[in-house]
Amino acid sequence: MEADFAVELGADSETLEFPWAAAADGPRYYDLKRHPELLAQVEEAQRVPELGEFLRAMNAASSILETAKCDAWESSEISAEEEIFGAACKFGSYVDLLFSAEELRFLFPAHEQLVQRLTQLLKRVPEIPAAAEFLIRRCYFHQGTETREGFYITFYLFGYADDQEHAQDQWTVGLKLVETGLRNHPSTSAPRPFSLVRITDSRSMERNIVNRPNDAVRISCARLGRMENRP
Numbered sequence: 001m002e003a004d005f006a007v008e009l010g011a012d013s014e015t016l017e018f019p020w021a022a023a024a025d026g027p028r029y030y031d032l033k034r035h036p037e038l039l040a041q042v043e044e045a046q047r048v049p050e051l052g053e054f055l056r057a058m059n060a061a062s063s064i065l066e067t068a069k070c071d072a073w074e075s076s077e078i079s080a081e082e083e084i085f086g087a088a089c090k091f092g093s094y095v096d097l098l099f100s101a102e103e104l105r106f107l108f109p110a111h112e113q114l115v116q117r118l119t120q121l122l123k124r125v126p127e128i129p130a131a132a133e134f135l136i137r138r139c140y141f142h143q144g145t146e147t148r149e150g151f152y153i154t155f156y157l158f159g160y161a162d163d164q165e166h167a168q169d170q171w172t173v174g175l176k177l178v179e180t181g182l183r184n185h186p187s188t189s190a191p192r193p194f195s196l197v198r199i200t201d202s203r204s205m206e207r208n209i210v211n212r213p214n215d216a217v218r219i220s221c222a223r224l225g226r227m228e229n230r231p
Helices: 036-041 043-047 049-058 080-085 102-106 108-123 164-183 195-211 213-224
Strands: 002-008 015-018 065-075 089-099 130-143 146-161
Touching (some): 080 146, 089 102, 108 130, 108 164, 146 164
Antiparallel strands (some): 089 146, 130 146
């Protein structure tokens, strides 16, 4: 699986206002971390159920991440860099991720460590026609009358195939692998009674991701439960 990360903190780089607001008749921000029932209001999650599962996982109580924005789309526009996949179509998405803990939102090393470790893990996955990219960007956190400058991560993912249905299938596999990697990252899981147990479990999951990616996808579904069966 192709995976990479970059830092985009230049004057012309994209930024995020958090919480963000749009026009009255446009999309809006939903605090899925504190109000998971609002997932039903996210149009993209209803249109692409697999994306909804990812949002649910990232905003779960056991995760110290939360989401701000997302979208998913299909395309037949293949760039020169994407020609290595030999595909005619692609299915893509992006999700803006933030640390829930306020102190981590303003620590660049925390963001850098997360994307570095995840990228290294995904590069060890057996080859599949999918590509992930993680961009560390600047975020302006609005807290009452004050605004603080911190960071967020935009996660892009694309799956490739000769038709849209199979391109989305490859995207789904890639999404589950990223979800599993994020949920088992040492800094993105809730504390457990014995650190040795957590570390052993995390390393075991890493081996599943690298050696048996399809099994890792099934393990992720088994642990979370399928979306239609969750309360």
